[in-house]
Amino acid sequence: MTMTQAPSGSSSGTPGGPLLRVRDLHTEFRSEDGAALRAVDGVSFDVEPGRALAIVGESGSGKSVSMRSVLRLLPRTGRVTAGEVWFGGQDLLRLPERQMRRIRGRDIGMVFQNAMEAMNPTLTLERQLTEHLLWHGVCTKSEARERAVRALGDVGIPEPERRIRVYPFQLSGGMRQRAMIAMAIVTRPALLIADEPTTAVDVTIQRQILDLLAGLKDQGTGIIMVTHDLGVARYFCDDSVVMYAGRVVERAPTRELLSRPRHPYAAGLLGSSVELGSRDRPLHPIPGNPPDLASRPRGCPFHPRCDRAVLPRCQDEQELIQIGGARAVACWRAEDGHDDQ
Amino acid sequence: MTTSDVDSPGSAARPLVAAHEVSKVFGSRAGEVRAVENVSLHIGVGETVGVVGESGSGKSTLARLLMGLQPCTSGRVEFDGQDLATVPGKELRVLRQRMQMVFQNPFGSLLPHYSAVANVMEPLRLHGRGTKTSRREQADALLEMVGIHPGFGELYPSQFSGGQQQRIAIARALALEPDLLVCDEPTSSLDVSIQAQILALLGELRQKLGLSCLFISHNLAVVERLADRVAVMSQGRIVEEGPTERLFEAPEHPYTRQLLGAVLPVTM
Known part of the structure; x- marks a missing residue:
């Protein structure tokens, strides 16, 4: 890669502090019968510049809704009911929409799972990339094309001068995914939010895309990677947050999380992971299914599926307990003396 | 899980289904697409064969040829010694009962207006x-065998989670007591914890029922876990084939090595 410019760090928060601080975020959806469904229930995390945070969880755990809440891109039925999202010295949740639009796509880049749905099929890459730059007033019209070509080259699209003239559907899945990353980074955002960016692509392409994102990270971009794949978290992310039923159940440096998960759900995810060379290791699937948001279990939402649950203790709310400097676990067992692992 | 017979190439077992130099060419406006080219593959009785490859490598087309769902452009497929292309329609209908399929998208493969139990009764x-x-x-x-409480049998597919839908699809595939079960990416749309449940279930059923399986996946770790023998496909051809352990430990073809090298470890 040939990126020389530093990310637009000037817009971030206090020097040395986290780039993004999410505190006690709550998001609700109204169901058809008018009941409130708590999709995100008190989520907090930080993203540091030049580091990647994995948000790990299964479908319905609230990981994507958390990101959409941060970006204020919730569907009409959804609403952030409480919390703070600090970025660049401002609480994004309290900004007027006009200002939010200036930040979204310029200071915070976004990459989604399906590039085909995220791009406008009727515009060439050139239009998509340059309009984006011009709308945000990042550069002049004459510079825009040059920057767009450079961004395509940076993400490893061969012959960017020629490819910039094509439509998204004329690209293969891997190339399209790269084009979307190019669109996300063309403004040099300080923060990049990537929601399952490699789930729909082949393994060999996945590796290339992750290496590309790693290059951005090395240049100071903070990255949030939403993923269900622990392999991706391990390969790419310095820190991880594990979500279950709208809550953070464990937060830890990724290596520590994977070598010794402390929350039973995190341990269950690891026991369910199939990886190369593990043929002789029996699988330990987590029994049952994730809870329906409309009928969330009391206390720890995981306790009905947890083989180590003790009632009634697990029916009490489980606060995140700080263990060591960088880890926190929402399970009373993690406290000293209880953890008999 | 197989243990002792892993090192034998599996050819010792009588082949249940065998593809002999099959090719499939699709015509399109842009020209011919050679989806499968000159592939030979057999599945022995009671054996599980895995096919891995990236999207567009021809693995699903190969499965459809083996099932006789599409005619081969050239080559032939024999099921239990009978050439699928020459079996008359009526007999083919009987033969088809012996091979069943489980797809990636369980919801798309179940009848949405039939209850779970009616879906399983339909075949x-x-x-x-x-x-x-x-x-x-x-x-x-x-339904009970695949872990769905029969009390929920009257519910419709949309009322089940993805993993439960896949269990129902498996129950339906097993209804006719097939000899061959073809699974095309059966866990690819499922969450990690649910994938583990389905893999455990498939492993269990295969052993209990003595099924022969063709297991298609882009996920190498999943195939390593379930298959006795593995074929690696790239651009319509099988580039390498061998007993699972040998292939994963000592891959010979550069493409196999490239694929294995791209897999991200979780704990190791």
């Missing part, structure tokens, strides 16, 4: 097996 009814009562009993037993 029995189509092939005129038993009476309404006996079909119902059989379907209840199948």
Whole structure:
């Protein structure tokens, strides 16, 4: 890669502090019968510049809704009911929409799972990339094309001068995914939010895309990677947050999380992971299914599926307990003396 | 899980289904697409063969050829010694009962306006097996076997989670007591914890029922876990084939090495 410019760090928060601080975020959806469904229930995390945070969880755990809440891109039925999202010295949740639009796509880049749905099929890459730059007033019209070509080259699209003239559907899945990353980074955002960016692509392409994102990270971009794949978290992310039923159940440096998960759900995810060379290791699937948001279990939402649950203790709310400097676990067992692992 | 017979190439077992130099060419405006080219592959009785490859490598087309769902452009497929292309329609219908398929998207493969139990009963009814009562009993037993409480049998597919839908699809595939089960990416749309449940279930059923399996996946770790023998496909061809352990430990073809090298470890 040939990126020389530093990310637009000037817009971030206090020097040395986290780039993004999410505190006690709550998001609700109204169901058809008018009941409130708590999709995100008190989520907090930080993203540091030049580091990647994995948000790990299964479908319905609230990981994507958390990101959409941060970006204020919730569907009409959804609403952030409480919390703070600090970025660049401002609480994004309290900004007027006009200002939010200036930040979204310029200071915070976004990459989604399906590039085909995220791009406008009727515009060439050139239009998509340059309009984006011009709308945000990042550069002049004459510079825009040059920057767009450079961004395509940076993400490893061969012959960017020629490819910039094509439509998204004329690209293969891997190339399209790269084009979307190019669109996300063309403004040099300080923060990049990537929601399952490699789930729909082949393994060999996945590796290339992750290496590309790693290059951005090395240049100071903070990255949030939403993923269900622990392999991706391990390969790419310095820190991880594990979500279950709208809550953070464990937060830890990724290596520590994977070598010794402390929350039973995190341990269950690891026991369910199939990886190369593990043929002789029996699988330990987590029994049952994730809870329906409309009928969330009391206390720890995981306790009905947890083989180590003790009632009634697990029916009490489980606060995140700080263990060591960088880890926190929402399970009373993690406290000293209880953890008999 | 197989242990002792892993090192034998599996050819010792009588082949249940065998593709002999099959090719499939699709015509399109842009020209011909050679989806499968000159592939030979067999599945022995009681054996599980995995096919891995990236999207567009031809693995699903190969499965459809083996199932006789599409005619080969050249080459032939034999099921239990009979050439699928020459079997008359009526006999083919009988033969088809012996091979069943499980797809990636369980919701798309179930009838949405039929309850879970009716979905499982449907193949029995189509092939005129038993009476309404006996079909119902059989379907209840199948649902129980795949871990769906028969009390939920009257619910519709949309009322189940993805993993449960896949269990129902598996129960339906097993209703006709097939000899061959073809699974095309059966866990790819499922969450990690649910994938583990389905893999455990498939492993269990395969052993209990003595099924022969063709297991297609882009996920190498999943194939490593379930297959006795693995074929690696790239651009319509099998580039390498061998017993699972040998292939994963000492891959010979550069493409196999490239694929294995791209897999991200979780704990190791």
